Amino acid sequence: MNDRVVITGLGLICAIGDNADECFDNALKGTVGIREVKSVEHSQCYTHIGAENNNFVTPEGEDRASSLCVKAAEEAVSDSDIDISADPERVSVIVGSCVGGAVSIEKFYRDYVADPEKASGADVLKMPISAIANNVALRFGAQGVVDNIANACAAGTMSIAIAADLIRSGKADVVLAGGSDPMSSLAYSGFHALHALDNEPCRPFNKSKGIALGEGAGILVVEAYEHAKARGAKIYCEVLGSGVSSDAHHITAPHPDGEGMQAAMERSIANSGISASDVDYINAHGTGTPLNDSSELGAMLRVFGNEGKVSCSTTKSMIGHCLGAAGSVEAVMCVKAIERGIVPPTAGYTDEDVAAMREKAGDFDFVPNKGKQRKVEYVQSNNYAFGGNNASIIYAKEGAPRKLAEATDEKIYITGLGIVSPLGNTAEAYAESVNSGAKAHECETCGDFTSVVDRADFDAVGMKLNFYRKLDKLSQMTCVSGKRALANAGIIVDENNAKKIGIVAGTSDGPQTDIGNFQKGIIASGTQSGSAFLFPNTVYNAAPGYLSITAGVKGYNVTCSNGAASGIAAAAFATRVLRTTQNDVILAIGADEDSETVHMLYEKTGAVGAGLKLGDGAVTLALERASSANARGAKKYAEVLGSGFAHCPVEFGKYGCADKLKEAIRLALEKSGVKAEDITTVMTCSNGLKSLETVEKEALTDFAKAKKVNVKEACGEGRAASSALAVAHAALMLSGDINDDAGEYVLAVSASAGGSYNAIVLKKA
Amino acid sequence: MDAKQREIADKIKNILVENLRLPAEDLTDDAKLFGDDIGLDSVDSLEIIAGIDQEFGVSMMGVDREHFQTIETLSAYVMNHLEK
Structure with a gap:
C-alpha cells in the first residue's frame, strides 16, 4: 500500500507574490498585501480593501479562476520536474474552489442584462467550478481522476487530503492538488452584505472586525513516496492524516463553542498517529471575523493548551482570505516552513495587542x-467553511515518526435511498411510478422534466418554515432526499451516531439559480447592495451544509463537482471515505436543479438545441459499512463493489473519447473482480446528444447481452441527480423493489462534459 | 395605525415576502419576527436593514433590537425617521 505520500512541487500566486518563494519570503517579513481593490467596483461600499494580485492579467478568452490555477500548476510541475506525459493515466487533478468562474459569471450577466441575445454560451462554460480542474488537466494532459472540491473556504485543504487518499488507495501516483479563487464582485458583495469585511487590514485573533478578501491559487504536487524516490524527486515533506467534520449548526456562522473545529483538529492528529504535543506549528484558519476567531481560539486552546509550545499564525493577515484557495495557499506556507525551519507570522500586532492577547490566551x-526560526517537524493546517464544514491536515518532515490510521476492506452496502425526482419524492414513490409506467412531471413553460418539492415534503421530513424558506431549490431537494434516505435506512440520528454519519455530495452546476439572482441584484443596485439572504446559497456546499444542519449529522462533509457524472463520483468517493475514516454511514448525494436560469444557460451552450432534455432532482444513497449495517440488521439494497474513473483531456463542455469510457469500465470491473460477461444490466448515460450516444455505443460493445436501462429517458438529464439516480434505480432493481430483474451484477456508467467518465459496479446483496 | 404608517407597513411586508421568501399570510402586523412566530435570524435582519434603506432611505444599522420586533414597530421607526 502506498502509505507514504509526499509533496514534491509547489506553485503559488497571491497578493504578496507571483511564486512560492517570493510569497514565503514576503510572508516572513510580515508584508501585508491588503490594498485598495482594483477589479471590483466598491465606491459605495463601507470598505474598499482586499488582497489582489494585480500583476496577473487574465489571458484573453480565459476565466480568471482557471488561469490563476494553471499558472500555479505550471510552477508546481516545473518545480517537481515531473514528466506528466510519461504516465498520464496515473496523474490526477483535484482543485478546490468557492466561487469558481465568478468573474465570467459577472461578465455573462452584465451582457445578459444589457441584451439577452448578447450573452455568450462560451462564457457559460467558464462559469461552473467543474471547469477548473478540467482546464488544468487539459493543460498538462493528465488522464487520472479529475475533480473539483467545492467546500467554499475549506476546499483547498480538503483537496490535498483527498489527493493523499487517492494515492493511498492506489488510484493515482501523482496528484496536482490545491485550489483557486479570483477576486470577484460576487464574493466582495456577499461578504459585504454579511458585514463580514473589515475596513482595515484584518488582524485575526486580535482586534479584527472581519476578513480581507483575497485571491490566488496554490497547487502542490502530491506524490506517492515510492514514485518520488524512483524518479529521484526532491521531497519537501510528507502528508500525514486529515480530519473533516461538520458543525451541523448554522449555514454561515461557526458553532460558538468550536466543537466541530476541535473534532477536525483532533481527527487529523489521531489519523496521523501523533499527539497534539508533537505539533510545532499551526497555520490557523484565522479569518479575522470575531465569530470565527473566538470559536477557533477556544478550540485550539483546548487541543493544544496555552503554554506556548506550539506556534500559531494566520497568513490571511497578509494574503487575505482566498476562500477555496485558502487551504492550498496556506499549505504552501506550511511546506515552506518545514523546508526552511522558520514559521510565517501573523501581521498587524502592536506591543499593546500582544499584551492584550496574553490576557486572553496566556x-x-x-x-x-x-x-x-524554530523546530518545524509537524505542522497542522486548518480551514473552516460556510455550511459548518471543517478540515484539518498534518504535514511532516520526511521520515518523521507517524502511524496512519489503517484502511479497512469491509464490504459497503446501500442501506437507504432518498429520491427526489420528476417521478416522485421518495424511493417508494419512485419505484411505484416506474412499476406502473407513470409519466414524469414536466414543467409547463420549458418542457423539461422537473422535480417539485413543497410544504408536504418539508412537513414529512420535519423541516420548519424558518429553515426551508431560506433554501434554494437545490438545497430543498437535497435536504428532503437526504432526510428521506436516513429514514428509509431506519437510521435515527442521535448523540451516539451523529459524528459517524457523513455526507459526500456531487453536483454538476451547483446553485446556478441563486448565483444568477445574486449577481443580477448587484448589477442592478451595486456591489454595496448584495443580498445577505441569497449569498449563503451561492456556495456549492450550501445544500449539503443545510442537510447536515437539519439532519444533525456531524461526520465527514465534502462536495465534489465535475459535471453530470458527479453523482456516481460521489458514491465512489463515499466508499473510499467509509474505508479510511471513522464514518459508518455516508450519504452519497447527486443533485442538480432546473429553473428558468438553468434552462437558459443550457440553451446558451447549444445543448438544448442539440437535443438535450433537462431534468433535475436530488438522489441520496445511504452507504454503510457492513459491520454497522449488520449490527443494526439493516435492509441491504445492494453491495457496492469497485469503481473506475478515466479522463480524456478535451475542451471543457465537450465529451471525450470512447476509449476512456472503456478504461473507466475496465478499472471498475478489475477493482470489483468481475468480468464483462458477468454484468447482467448496464445503467447507461446517453442524454439525447449525438456526441455522447456515439461514445457510449462504442464503449459498450462488450455488453451486448446485458439489459440496458437509462433513467434519463423518463426523467431527463438531471446531471448529478441522474447519475446518482442510475445507481439508486439499479439498487431498487437488485432488491426487487422495481419489478425488472437486474440479474446479479449491474454496471452504471456516466459521462461529464469535459472528458471525465465514471463507472461503478453493484452486486445483489 | 394611520394611513401613512399603513402604507409603510405594507411596503415592509413586501420586502419580507420578496427578499426573505416569507409567506404573506403569516405576516400579520404584530407577528413576532424574531420570536417563535416567524423565526428570523441575524442574516435576515441585515436583509431587512438593506431593504428599508433602499426603499425609504432610512438607516437602521445599529438601531435597538426593540424596533425590529414586528412589522408594526419597524413601520413606526421608519415613519419617525423619514425625511420630512
Whole structure:
C-alpha cells in the first residue's frame, strides 16, 4: 500500500507574490498585501480593501479562476520536474474552489442584462467550478481522476487530503492538488452584505472586525513516496492524516463553542498517529471575523493548551482570505516552513495587542509580525467553511515518526435511498411510478422534466418554515432526499451516531439559480447592495451544509463537482471515505436543479438545441459499512463493489473519447473482480446528444447481452441527480423493489462534459 | 395605525415576502419576527436593514433590537425617521 505520500512541487500566486518563494519570503517579513481593490467596483461600499494580485492579467478568452490555477500548476510541475506525459493515466487533478468562474459569471450577466441575445454560451462554460480542474488537466494532459472540491473556504485543504487518499488507495501516483479563487464582485458583495469585511487590514485573533478578501491559487504536487524516490524527486515533506467534520449548526456562522473545529483538529492528529504535543506549528484558519476567531481560539486552546509550545499564525493577515484557495495557499506556507525551519507570522500586532492577547490566551504564541526560526517537524493546517464544514491536515518532515490510521476492506452496502425526482419524492414513490409506467412531471413553460418539492415534503421530513424558506431549490431537494434516505435506512440520528454519519455530495452546476439572482441584484443596485439572504446559497456546499444542519449529522462533509457524472463520483468517493475514516454511514448525494436560469444557460451552450432534455432532482444513497449495517440488521439494497474513473483531456463542455469510457469500465470491473460477461444490466448515460450516444455505443460493445436501462429517458438529464439516480434505480432493481430483474451484477456508467467518465459496479446483496 | 404608517407597513411586508421568501399570510402586523412566530435570524435582519434603506432611505444599522420586533414597530421607526 502506498502509505507514504509526499509533496514534491509547489506553485503559488497571491497578493504578496507571483511564486512560492517570493510569497514565503514576503510572508516572513510580515508584508501585508491588503490594498485598495482594483477589479471590483466598491465606491459605495463601507470598505474598499482586499488582497489582489494585480500583476496577473487574465489571458484573453480565459476565466480568471482557471488561469490563476494553471499558472500555479505550471510552477508546481516545473518545480517537481515531473514528466506528466510519461504516465498520464496515473496523474490526477483535484482543485478546490468557492466561487469558481465568478468573474465570467459577472461578465455573462452584465451582457445578459444589457441584451439577452448578447450573452455568450462560451462564457457559460467558464462559469461552473467543474471547469477548473478540467482546464488544468487539459493543460498538462493528465488522464487520472479529475475533480473539483467545492467546500467554499475549506476546499483547498480538503483537496490535498483527498489527493493523499487517492494515492493511498492506489488510484493515482501523482496528484496536482490545491485550489483557486479570483477576486470577484460576487464574493466582495456577499461578504459585504454579511458585514463580514473589515475596513482595515484584518488582524485575526486580535482586534479584527472581519476578513480581507483575497485571491490566488496554490497547487502542490502530491506524490506517492515510492514514485518520488524512483524518479529521484526532491521531497519537501510528507502528508500525514486529515480530519473533516461538520458543525451541523448554522449555514454561515461557526458553532460558538468550536466543537466541530476541535473534532477536525483532533481527527487529523489521531489519523496521523501523533499527539497534539508533537505539533510545532499551526497555520490557523484565522479569518479575522470575531465569530470565527473566538470559536477557533477556544478550540485550539483546548487541543493544544496555552503554554506556548506550539506556534500559531494566520497568513490571511497578509494574503487575505482566498476562500477555496485558502487551504492550498496556506499549505504552501506550511511546506515552506518545514523546508526552511522558520514559521510565517501573523501581521498587524502592536506591543499593546500582544499584551492584550496574553490576557486572553496566556503564552499561546501567535508569532507576531515577523517569521520565527524554530523546530518545524509537524505542522497542522486548518480551514473552516460556510455550511459548518471543517478540515484539518498534518504535514511532516520526511521520515518523521507517524502511524496512519489503517484502511479497512469491509464490504459497503446501500442501506437507504432518498429520491427526489420528476417521478416522485421518495424511493417508494419512485419505484411505484416506474412499476406502473407513470409519466414524469414536466414543467409547463420549458418542457423539461422537473422535480417539485413543497410544504408536504418539508412537513414529512420535519423541516420548519424558518429553515426551508431560506433554501434554494437545490438545497430543498437535497435536504428532503437526504432526510428521506436516513429514514428509509431506519437510521435515527442521535448523540451516539451523529459524528459517524457523513455526507459526500456531487453536483454538476451547483446553485446556478441563486448565483444568477445574486449577481443580477448587484448589477442592478451595486456591489454595496448584495443580498445577505441569497449569498449563503451561492456556495456549492450550501445544500449539503443545510442537510447536515437539519439532519444533525456531524461526520465527514465534502462536495465534489465535475459535471453530470458527479453523482456516481460521489458514491465512489463515499466508499473510499467509509474505508479510511471513522464514518459508518455516508450519504452519497447527486443533485442538480432546473429553473428558468438553468434552462437558459443550457440553451446558451447549444445543448438544448442539440437535443438535450433537462431534468433535475436530488438522489441520496445511504452507504454503510457492513459491520454497522449488520449490527443494526439493516435492509441491504445492494453491495457496492469497485469503481473506475478515466479522463480524456478535451475542451471543457465537450465529451471525450470512447476509449476512456472503456478504461473507466475496465478499472471498475478489475477493482470489483468481475468480468464483462458477468454484468447482467448496464445503467447507461446517453442524454439525447449525438456526441455522447456515439461514445457510449462504442464503449459498450462488450455488453451486448446485458439489459440496458437509462433513467434519463423518463426523467431527463438531471446531471448529478441522474447519475446518482442510475445507481439508486439499479439498487431498487437488485432488491426487487422495481419489478425488472437486474440479474446479479449491474454496471452504471456516466459521462461529464469535459472528458471525465465514471463507472461503478453493484452486486445483489 | 394611520394611513401613512399603513402604507409603510405594507411596503415592509413586501420586502419580507420578496427578499426573505416569507409567506404573506403569516405576516400579520404584530407577528413576532424574531420570536417563535416567524423565526428570523441575524442574516435576515441585515436583509431587512438593506431593504428599508433602499426603499425609504432610512438607516437602521445599529438601531435597538426593540424596533425590529414586528412589522408594526419597524413601520413606526421608519415613519419617525423619514425625511420630512
